[in-house]
Amino acid sequence: QTNKVYFSSWLPQTCPKLWTELQKVLRDNKVDTALLNCTNDIWCRDFMPIQIAPDKMVFYDYNPDYLQRKKKYITNTKMLASMFVRVMPKVVIKFLKLIIDGGNVVKCGDTIVMTEKVFYENKEYSREDIVEMLHYAFECDIMFLPWDRSEPYGHSDGIIHYLGDNKVLLTNYNDFDSDYYQQFKIILEQKFEVIPLQYHLKEKHIDNWCYINYLHIGNLIIVPQLGIPEDKMAIEQIQKALPDAKVVGVPAIEAVKDGGALNCLSWNIDASEAQMVPENSYDKEYYLDLLNKIDLETIAFKPYFDWLENRVNLPSTNYMNQLLRYIDNSRKVTEETIDACKHALNEAELTLQQSIETRDDI
Secondary structure, three states: OOOEEEEEOOHHHHOHHHHHHHHHHHHHOOOEEEEEOOOOOOOHHHOOOEEEEOOEEEEEEOOOHHHOOOHHHOOOHHHHHHHHHHHOOOOEEEEEEEEOOHHHOEEEOOEEEEEOHHHHOOOOOOHHHHHHHHHHHHOOEEEEEOOOOOOOOOOHHHOEEEEEOOEEEEOOHHHOOHHHHHHHHHHHOOOOEEEEOOOOOOOOOOOHHHHHOOEEEOOEEEEEEOOOOHHHHHHHHHHHHOOOOEEEEEEOHHHHOOOOOHHHHEEEEOOOOOOOOOOOOOOHHHHHHHHHHOOOOHHHHHHHHHHHHHOOOOOOHHHHHHHHHHHHHOOOOOHHHHHHHHHHOOOOOOOOOOOOOOOOOO
16 A cells, blocks of 8 residues: 655665665665655664554654663654654644554554553553553554563564455464464454464574565565575465565565564655645745855755755754754854745744744754
8 A cells, every 4th residue: 555665864874785685676666765864773664653544644752662771773753743744744643642663553454453562661551541542543443462571672563464355464473482373363363364474494593583574565575585495485475475466585684683674674655645745935046046145065055955845865963963053153144044044944943843033043
């Protein structure tokens, strides 16, 4: 149901081999892609909003317990929400006041499947209140799987993938913990036909959980590969479960060694109503002329102007801060410049958190 996929701008440098192969597959299959420059790590599934309709997205509080000692990797979802008001003006934004990870939200038709970790990370609310909040935000049924405490992330996208037609693919949990496997199967079978992945090998690789975390966009499925016998078996089983899809593999060891795979790395949406296009035009030549008059290098503003023009490749927080320092350090900043900056932004939020009101903000 999706036709555009985004990745963190950190991905090309963090996983260069994976990124090269992934780009080739996406390009060969004419998949629309873009990079997100507003992220603090590569796992954009975990903090980007959940699309519940072509014109509606749900944001949430991304503040996972496993990153409390590494807070620099936590992307601020409230900042993202304020950004989306400008970037996707046609989309209705809902904000869920619960701590969750997007990787713990697997949409399966009219049901969302989550692990019960959501209850542990939001202990200030009762279970009933949390369920009610989730129902209100996602506008569908919620199914809960037990949280395997040996797996700290508690992500349901490491357990299942929705196949459509009320079918779910279940990872080979039976190889790790048969008790959890049986619990998952019993719960899921209350609503879905469950198809488990199986690898008939004497010695199985410790990371063969990763195949369930494939990327599915349109009719294309990209499966992580580790250079092990299970690679081919996984592709064959996924192809059998989805015979009309095109199933291909890409080497993904760079990501898997850090605990995630292709679904974790991606944020794919139905972009029919969520196109990143400007609502209001702006006079680019006017601003370029103004910058020349006050001896500021126009090349420094190109990423920002590009964003104003097409609303893709969002300027990073680091870039915006550098740009602000450059302007601030120029002795030729005038009131005319300040007015022009305000006008270019249509009185929007330059810092995305506070309104532009003073010379210092500019």
